[in-house]
Amino acid sequence: MRIVRLFSAALLAAAAPAAAQTVAITNAKLYTGTGTVIDGGTVVFRDGRITAVGAVGVPAGARVIDAAGKVVTPGFLDSSTQVGVVEIGQYEETRDEATADDRITAAFNVADGINPRSTLIPVTRVEGITRVVVAPGSGSSLIAGQGVLMDLSGDPLSVTLHRNPVAMFAVLGETGAALAGGARSAALLRLREALQDARDYLANREAFETNRRRDYAISRLDLEALAPLVRGELPLAVRADRASDLLAAARFAQESGVRIVLLGAAEGWMVAGELARAGVAVVINPMQNLPGFDNLGATLENAARLHAAGVTVAFATFDAHNSRNLKQAAGNAVAYGMPWEAALRAVTATPARIWGVADRFGTIEVGKDADLVVWSGDPFELSTAVEHVFIRGREMPKDNRQRELFQRYRAREALPQAYDH
Helix, strand or coil: CHHHHHHHHHHHHHHCCCCCCCEEEEEEEEECCCCCEEEEEEEEEECCEEEEEECCCCCCCCEEEECCCCEEEECEEEEEECECCECCCCCHHHECCCCCCCCCCCCCEHHHHCCCCCCHHHHHHCCCEEEEEECCCCCCCCEEEEEEEEECCCCCHHHHEEEEEEEEEEECHHHHHHHCCCCHHHHHHHHHHHHHHHHHHHHCHHHHHCCCCCCCCCCHHHHHHHHHHHCCCCCEEEEECCHHHHHHHHHHHHHHCCCEEEEECCCHHHHHHHHHHHCCEEEECCCCCCCCCCCCCCCCCHHHHHHHCCCCEEECCCECCCHHHHHHHHHHHHHCCCCHHHHHHCCCHHHHHHCCCCCCCCCCCCCCECCEEEECCCCCCCCCCEEEEEECCEECCCCCHHHHHHHHHCCCCCCCCCCCC
16 A cells, blocks of 8 residues: 555645746747747746746746746647557557447547657657647547647646547548448538437437347447537547548538537638638648648648638648647748738647637746747747747656757767778
């Protein structure tokens, strides 16, 4: 029992804010994420929460970080990644993002497969990304499963998981058509059937359990997992790129009464007005511009055009190893016409609102979690360095595998002379 108590105490200590220390970042250019920019501002935090913002004094005994000439923003949020569930892309044994068992597709949840000690977590957070949505990959079914929203502190999952689940994930387009027998219409038909079965199951659970109800197209585990979706407690995140598929997904959401978030949306700009009127949020990678049969209209101006039409836009890398490049993706959106402040919101306040964590994250405001990044300059410039990263008020170490490899091989031993000819 003593060993168990010691282990539990160690976990709690690892998850706690740094010794209840008060920290004040002073003289900074604060981009709060609310639309307010404070020059020469101060942000104070303690016990993991922000306690003061603006032209405020520094509490006695606080640790002071002088950020004169520097920029402070909320931590960035990558709205679709596989960080923590994919370690080596080409090595199947290190991939836990999808299942081939079509009996547990909606019930499949990436949470239990996340490795909080993944080498990709430190690599990602040193680039200013403090939270991510870990999404399931497409496996054997249209409904891929449940994703989670977690921070990148590396603490135990009981602490780092902030929304579990954060959404149910599904796929349409070419991939969805292939999984449904080859036709896009069949994919939507299968989704409708799954939701109808889930609603019938919830209304007649007792009859089903006593074998007095018809069989359903999906398993009991999947029926249970879909309950929060049909009750309106979770959004359905749908991966699609083609303009017609995006509109079909929006119609499906309206007729089925579920809230959807569109992922990918390479041709979203082509139907931006319709998406804005439907009130559908869109998560895109602003770097996507290589066309394929499903996204012939891909363009680097996608983000700017969607924003100009009034669509709610957030950014994602849809990757594990390259989630660290989120700031470059946002900068690319700015280079192709998106307003700078809108791009900042697309990686902070907007995804926090989309994924249901805006009460704690996404802006620099009193009472919010102290997820803060101190940048040497404009965070969307490639030459800008991250100087400090705080997650829930605790400063993150800069050590990571990439830095270790750099230090190891930066000074190579002299190579032996070649043989004389």
